[in-house]
Amino acid sequence: MPAKIIDGKKIADSILGKLKDKIKNSRQKPGLAIVLVGSNPASEIYVNSKEKSFEDVGGYCERHDLNEGISEIDLLNLLNSLNNNPKIHGILVQLPLPKQIDENLVTNSISPHKDVDGFTSVNLGHLFSENTILAPATARAVLHLIESTDIKIEGKNAVVVGRSNIVGKPVAMMLLEKNATVTICHSKTKNLVEHTKKADILVAAAGKPKLIKKEMVKEGAVVIDVGINRVDGRIIGDVDFENVKEVAGFITPVPGGVGPMTIAMLMENTLKAMELENKIKS
Numbered sequence: 223m224p225a226k227i228i229d230g231k232k233i234a235d236s237i238l239g240k241l242k243d244k245i246k247n248s249r250q251k252p253g254l255a256i257v258l259v260g261s262n263p264a265s266e267i268y269v270n271s272k273e274k275s276f277e278d279v280g281g282y283c284e285r286h287d288l289n290e291g292i293s294e295i296d297l298l299n300l301l302n303s304l305n306n307n308p309k310i311h312g313i314l315v316q317l318p319l320p321k322q323i324d325e326n327l328v329t330n331s332i333s334p335h336k337d338v339d340g341f342t343s344v345n346l347g348h349l350f351s352e353n354t355i356l357a358p359a360t361a362r363a364v365l366h367l368i369e370s371t372d373i374k375i376e377g378k379n380a381v382v383v384g385r386s387n388i389v390g391k392p393v394a395m396m397l398l399e400k401n402a403t404v405t406i407c408h409s410k411t412k413n414l415v416e417h418t419k420k421a422d423i424l425v426a427a428a429g430k431p432k433l434i435k436k437e438m439v440k441e442g443a444v445v446i447d448v449g450i451n452r453v454d455g456r457i458i459g460d461v462d463f464e465n466v467k468e469v470a471g472f473i474t475p476v477p478g479g480v481g482p483m484t485i486a487m488l489m490e491n492t493l494k495a496m497e498l499e500n501k502i503k504s
């Protein structure tokens with residue numbers, strides 16, 4: 223039987239609808255600042271879509287489009303002013319940044335309470351203490367999509383392909399927290415198929431088009447495709463969707479899976495950041 227398709231767009235729309243109601247009934251508007259450096263076409267598409275979604279739910283969005291050649295100090299000064307701006311509850315700096323700028327330094331210059339991407343070392347560190355404040359949006363999206371299947375995560379073999387700090391590692395930590403037995407694979411993993419074939423839950427976050435083939439997937443597995451790859455003018459995932467859906471139990475499409483859910487999680491994080499700030503002030 224072919225896999226059930228996990229409709230990330232539908233689930234995200236339902237979350238955004240609830241956020242919209244919550245914001246409508248709130249006396250305060252959440253404020254999001256989006257910082258884009260340079261004119262990378264993919265980054266522009268992501269930023270436009272985040273801006274539109276945030277405005278659609280009724281938030282206040284402030285966009286800072288900066289010149290490719292901006293100095294590190296000027297960018298840090300902007301972040302400092304946004305950290306201190308009471309109208310702004312969440313700050314997003316779209317990655318990647320140009321070579322002259324230290325991405326790690328910039329990311330960690332965002333106040334952890336406004337870090338709605340969840341990329342600062344403080345927020346990533348909280349994942350280890352099971353005391354998350356603002357967790358990485360894509361990882362939250364992945365967990366949400368897995369949970370939408372009603373499959374019990376506890377005790378399952380979960381395999382995450384990819385170990386980046388912003389996707390693979392946080393996803394693995396969150397699955398571990400839910401009591402899955404987690405394996406993390408990467409580019410130096412020998413015999414990838416040996417691992418993926420044992421996965422009840424398989425998360426592909428390698429950035430390699432169609433890396434995960436049908437014969438690498440266990441029958442009935444939940445397959446979550448995080449990959450966004452541009453091939454011949456189309457966007458495709460890390461999973462060979464058409465063939466893998468013949469063996470998987472559940473599968474996310476690309477586009478329409480993790481992407482829209484990540485945006486919904488970002489919006490949710492921004493509202494959470496506003497509520498956190500109010501708690502600190504009171």
Ligand SMILES: NC(=O)c1ccc[n+]([C@@H]2O[C@H](COP(=O)([O-])OP(=O)(O)OC[C@H]3O[C@@H](n4cnc5c(N)ncnc54)[C@H](OP(=O)(O)O)[C@@H]3O)[C@@H](O)[C@H]2O)c1
Pocket residue numbers: 360383384385386387388389390407408409410411414427428429430433448449450451480481482484485
């Ligand atoms: N849908 C969304 O909202 C969303 C959000 C963020 C990212 N993404 C997409 O998700 C993908 C991953 O993003 P990222 O930022 O984590 O990428 P990344 O920083 O490039 O990390 C890729 C990871 O995949 C591993 N890898 C690469 N080739 C592999 C192979 N053949 N076999 C096994 N592992 C392999 C790498 O291993 P090494 O560590 O050994 O190099 C690395 O750990 C990209 O396509 C990105 O565009 C989507």
